[in-house]
Amino acid sequence: GANALVIGALWLELGLVEAVVCGAADALCRVIVAGFNALGALDPEGARPFDASRKGLTLGEGAGFVVLERDAPEKRVKCTLLGWATRSEAHHITNPEASGAIPAAAMRAALARAGVAADDVDFVDAHGTGTPLNDPMETKALGSVFGARLRELPVSSQKGQIGHTLAAAGAVEAVI
16 A cells, blocks of 8 residues: 555656556455464454554454645645655564664655655654564664654554554555
């Protein structure tokens, strides 16, 4: 989902399109649920992102789509996509690399592309899966970008309410 938004934004930037619908949808099936269960990644009591007693994630279904336009009439603009960045690390297929260096680099690159300083950010919608490995890594990444200010900066994740919508997660988060 997030990658679809980045691709759409790049198409606009490159002048390939004037407007683009981008996003993603994901529906669950038994194989997906069984796979996450076999990994021991699911919390039967429900995801609690960034909670000290978190045990895992909750799977969710959903879809999120947005229309990105190069020069949209002001009356239609609901929000502006200022910056974006993608990064990838090949540490492990299910376990993130613990230092958070790659997500921190992505956040810094997105801020730089947007021309926004970390001190200008007043809310973070985090990935926040509620898993014992992701949340500490993400907290380190956020701390690396926002420093001591992270203690006062509101950070949230909707995955405690709607679950991890897998491929749709980035697009759903953008809509939220």
